[in-house]
Amino acid sequence: MKTKPAKLVEADFAPPAPTYPTKIVEVKLGATKNEGGTRGKSIVIGGETVPAFYGFGGPAPHPPVIALDVFDMKVSLPRAVKMHVKEVLEDPAAWAKLAVEKFEADLVTIHLVSTDPLIKDTSPKEAVKTIEQVAQAVKVPLIIGGCGDPKKDMDVFEAIAEAFAGERFLISSITRDMDVERCGRFIKRFGHVALSFTPMNMNLARDLNRRLYEFLPREDIVMDLTTAALGYGLDYAFSNMERARLAALAGDLELAHPMSSGTTNAWAAREAWMEMAPEWEPRELRGPLWELTTALALLLTGVDLFMMMHPAAVKALKDVIEQMAHGQPDEVDKIANWVCAKI
Amino acid sequence: MVRKELSPIDVYRFLPKTNCGQCGEQNCLAFATKVVTSEARLEKCAPLLTKEHERARRQLEKMLRPAVKEVVVGVGLHAVKIGGKFVMYRHEFTYTNPTAIAIDVTDEMPEGELVDRLKKVEGFNFEFIGHPLKLDMIAVRSITNEPEKFQATAKKVVENTNLPIILCSFNPQVIKAGLAVAAKSKPLLYAATKDNWKEMAELALRHRCPLGVFAPNDLKLLRSLAETVLEYGIEDLVLDPGTFSAEGLAGTLSNFTTIRRSACKSGDEFFGFPLMGVPMIAWTQKNGVHEDVARWKEAYLAALLIVRFADIIVMHNINGWALLPLVILRQNIYTDPRKPMAVQAGLKAFGKPDDNSPVMFTTNFALTYYTVASDLESAKINAYLIVVDTGGIAVDSSVAGRRLTAEKVANALKASGIENMVKHRRLIIPGKAARLALEIEELSGWQVLVGPKDSSGIPKLLQEKWLTQA
Numbered sequence: 001m002k003t004k005p006a007k008l009v010e011a012d013f014a015p016p017a018p019t020y021p022t023k024i025v026e027v028k029l030g031a032t033k034n035e036g037g038t039r040g041k042s043i044v045i046g047g048e049t050v051p052a053f054y055g056f057g058g059p060a061p062h063p064p065v066i067a068l069d070v071f072d073m074k075v076s077l078p079r080a081v082k083m084h085v086k087e088v089l090e091d092p093a094a095w096a097k098l099a100v101e102k103f104e105a106d107l108v109t110i111h112l113v114s115t116d117p118l119i120k121d122t123s124p125k126e127a128v129k130t131i132e133q134v135a136q137a138v139k140v141p142l143i144i145g146g147c148g149d150p151k152k153d154m155d156v157f158e159a160i161a162e163a164f165a166g167e168r169f170l171i172s173s174i175t176r177d178m179d180v181e182r183c184g185r186f187i188k189r190f191g192h193v194a195l196s197f198t199p200m201n202m203n204l205a206r207d208l209n210r211r212l213y214e215f216l217p218r219e220d221i222v223m224d225l226t227t228a229a230l231g232y233g234l235d236y237a238f239s240n241m242e243r244a245r246l247a248a249l250a251g252d253l254e255l256a257h258p259m260s261s262g263t264t265n266a267w268a269a270r271e272a273w274m275e276m277a278p279e280w281e282p283r284e285l286r287g288p289l290w291e292l293t294t295a296l297a298l299l300l301t302g303v304d305l306f307m308m309m310h311p312a313a314v315k316a317l318k319d320v321i322e323q324m325a326h327g328q329p330d331e332v333d334k335i336a337n338w339v340c341a342k343i
Numbered sequence: 344m345v346r347k348e349l350s351p352i353d354v355y356r357f358l359p360k361t362n363c364g365q366c367g368e369q370n371c372l373a374f375a376t377k378v379v380t381s382e383a384r385l386e387k388c389a390p391l392l393t394k395e396h397e398r399a400r401r402q403l404e405k406m407l408r409p410a411v412k413e414v415v416v417g418v419g420l421h422a423v424k425i426g427g428k429f430v431m432y433r434h435e436f437t438y439t440n441p442t443a444i445a446i447d448v449t450d451e452m453p454e455g456e457l458v459d460r461l462k463k464v465e466g467f468n469f470e471f472i473g474h475p476l477k478l479d480m481i482a483v484r485s486i487t488n489e490p491e492k493f494q495a496t497a498k499k500v501v502e503n504t505n506l507p508i509i510l511c512s513f514n515p516q517v518i519k520a521g522l523a524v525a526a527k528s529k530p531l532l533y534a535a536t537k538d539n540w541k542e543m544a545e546l547a548l549r550h551r552c553p554l555g556v557f558a559p560n561d562l563k564l565l566r567s568l569a570e571t572v573l574e575y576g577i578e579d580l581v582l583d584p585g586t587f588s589a590e591g592l593a594g595t596l597s598n599f600t601t602i603r604r605s606a607c608k609s610g611d612e613f614f615g616f617p618l619m620g621v622p623m624i625a626w627t628q629k630n631g632v633h634e635d636v637a638r639w640k641e642a643y644l645a646a647l648l649i650v651r652f653a654d655i656i657v658m659h660n661i662n663g664w665a666l667l668p669l670v671i672l673r674q675n676i677y678t679d680p681r682k683p684m685a686v687q688a689g690l691k692a693f694g695k696p697d698d699n700s701p702v703m704f705t706t707n708f709a710l711t712y713y714t715v716a717s718d719l720e721s722a723k724i725n726a727y728l729i730v731v732d733t734g735g736i737a738v739d740s741s742v743a744g745r746r747l748t749a750e751k752v753a754n755a756l757k758a759s760g761i762e763n764m765v766k767h768r769r770l771i772i773p774g775k776a777a778r779l780a781l782e783i784e785e786l787s788g789w790q791v792l793v794g795p796k797d798s799s800g801i802p803k804l805l806q807e808k809w810l811t812q813a
């Protein structure tokens with residue numbers, strides 16, 4: 001039998017100092033007057049050298065940022081979201097202003113839903129006008145969202161790219177079923193950034209990025225690996241992003257781009273918006289927490305840019321990101337006696 | 344060695360190699376394959392448990408030992424297993440033993456409130472793709488620091504619930520009083536600190552209970568405490584490096600990550616134990632804010648900890664709107680990434696269908712099937728549902744990935760025998776499979792009715808189209 005120790009055995013502990021060979025490329029979104037655009041400031045994302053929030057690697061060079069969704073026409077929104085934006089549903093410029101001034105969006109995504117041939121089929125020219133209004137109303141960098149029709153999106157994106165040359169808008173998004181050469185060329189020529197979108201598959205992501213490299217420098221590419229909602233495939237999205245970021249840091253250059261997440265997809269889950277039995281209500285609280293929870297899981301995989309919708313989820317994620325930028329906890333006393341806390 | 348790096352042959356070498364079949368497998372190699380993927384446990388090979396194979400068994404146990412030890416709290420059916428992790432990242436293998444969620448009660452709670460709270464915790468349940476999502480444990484906190492009060496509370500808890508418990512106090516006299524009434528249910532004792540470790544270790548040893556070790560934001564001390572109590576003879580530990588909210592958040596996650604990394608990547612024997620997080624901390628910094636704000640903060644702290652390696656979390660809130668996203672998140676993170684969750688393919692009857700009832704199909708992805716099933720059930724619809732094997736993939740994805748084809752649908756229709764059960768030949772298909780409609784008609788000879796994109800629209804479709812056109 002061992003003898004029981006009479007006093008504390010002093011164990012050693014040296015925190016790990018892992019080194020990863022690759023740095024995630026830094027991408028600049030938006031351009032100020034000096035940089036050739038009209039934005040109030042530009043935002044850099046990426047630049048990580050260790051996985052997200054591994055304290056022993058030091059804080060990330062650029063904290064993640066949040067873009068709020070704005071639509072160019074009235075769309076159906078979950079009630080919990082609608083109540084915050086009902087005054088501006090038909091005015092994208094006012095909506096963008098609200099997003100920036102009241103909800104503190106770092107960027108704004110303007111979804112050109114009305115350009116969809118199956119919806120209103122509005123022309124690229126009209127889309128340019130909408131962007132003009134939004135760009136006047138707010139000074140943050142913009143993300144240009146298409147309607148999802150690959151052919152129409154290319155026409156719309158090209159017109160906007162040309163009309164706003166030098167602005168470094170993020171073009172959301174370039175997909176495999178588009179003419180990648182054409183997109184790469186106009187994005188390069190007019191000084192914007194490509195969002196390379198693939199449906200949850202690392203090989204497809206590598207492949208699309210590789211095709212874009214023929215026309216664009218790596219600094220002009222952000223990638224979207226697809227976000228599935230909490231409860232509806234988040235497990236796939238989470239592991240796909242975690243794997244991609246780890247592979248990138250370990251040397252896979254084709255994946256070493258900042259990651260963007262369409263976190264708004266969280267609302268695709270019924271449990272986010274549906275009225276349920278009383279024990280799960282109110283949905284006005286459950287819904288935004290659904291979006292926030294989806295965001296937090298992906299924050300830990302290394303997402304650099306969140307596209308979101310609900311103001312409360314945005315506010316909380318901002319708080320978390322801000323808190324994460326701090327170093328070690330110092331107020332040990334505050335929790336040393338948590339067991340006795342009166343609540 | 345990481346478990347996934349083991350090959351079946353590595354395990355096979357140490358098995359009895361008699362192919363006796365007692366384990367339920369065809370032969371030893373088949374058993375070895377299942378052991379490597381964690382689908383079978385060693386104990387199923389009876390011959391291995393005999394004296395003759397003792398050395399081989401020891402060797403195998405060592406080879407198969409997870410990087411994070413599995414610790415059991417509680418007894419019998421309600422015991423929870425925590426830890427038992429083989430890998431740091433879920434994609435490397437799979438995570439075992441989902442984070443146990445403990446809800447707190449205190450020794451200041453009036454009896455009625457206490458019993459009511461226990462009932463609520465036990466009654467919490469959300470059916471998600473065929474599995475109940477529940478809360479797991481009760482954390483009994485001593486606020487008064489008085490042994491008698493704590494004992495009385497612990498007694499009521501044991502009498503009123505079978506859920507495993509955590510006895511929480513830094514005062515060994517208080518824990519001792521709690522153990523006098525709760526030792527039989529094998530609680531987790533929380534916690535040994537730099538000041539009380541000897542008395543706590545003594546209690547844990549005497550009552551054979553797992554022991555929590557607490558050293559807020561001091562990994563060196565935490566590791567020293569772990570080594571000390573292990574030398575003392577304790578075998579089952581739970582480590583708490585402290586949960587800080589607000590400014591301490593980054594440090595908290597960093598500590599959890601460092602510990603888990605040391606266990607999984609460097610094989611650190613003192614850090615190879617389950618981790619405990621305390622999102623409840625969010626309530627202690629409430630400063631008069633609305634309770635919903637505290638619930639919200641507690642929930643997001645919990646979400647971060649579930650993803651970053653916590654094996655137990657202690658929470659205060661029991662409101663469904665805040666807990667639902669968490670139990671779903673836990674399910675998502677802990678589901679096996681190696682295989683999609685699938686249900687059995689084939690014909691299913693809902694309600695009491697007759698030979699005029701609607702026939703429809705869906706895929707065998709568990710989430711898809713249960714969503715459709717619950718829509719049919721809650722609308723009390725009498726219908727036949729053919730579940731097509733798409734390898735456990737949802738409707739859109741399987742159409743896009745060609746795992747759901749018109750041919751498969753036609754074959755499934757034929758194989759189901761439905762042709763002899765209904766008089767009509769009309770098949771309702773999911774709206775997201777609309778593009779297969781024509782081809783299905785051609786191959787099966789059935790008339791296709793394209794349904795809504797979301798199965799919640801099925802009742803409306805039946806009302807508007809099935810009755811009128813039948």
Ligand code: B12
Pocket residue numbers: 199200201227228229232233236265268683684703704705706708710711714715735736737738739740741742743744745746771772773774775794795796797798799801
């Ligand atoms: C998670 C996911 C995956 C996971 C699959 C998880 C799984 N086990 O199914 C993975 C990563 C494996 C995956 C792979 C692919 N995916 Co995928 N995936 C998704 C995602 C994010 C969610 C799907 C989901 O779980 N839905 C929830 C379930 C419950 O929905 P459902 O099965 O459709 O059921 C609903 C309805 O169909 C309807 N319904 C169901 N049955 C019935 C029956 C009747 C009678 C009726 C009336 C209605 C009805 O009601 C249900 C509830 O609403 C979606 C995007 C999204 N947010 O929707 C993309 C998505 C479906 N995938 C897509 C694609 C392209 C693919 C791939 C082909 C990509 C690739 N090339 O690798 C592969 C194909 C996989 C394969 N080998 O077959 C595309 C499909 C595009 C299209 N419409 O053509 C989507 C839309 C993403 C996108 N925008 O690109 N995917």
Ligand code: SF4
Pocket residue numbers: 358359360361362363364365366367368369370371372374375387388389390391
């Ligand atoms: S019980 Fe053991 S010895 Fe018998 S077949 Fe299974 S693995 Fe082999």
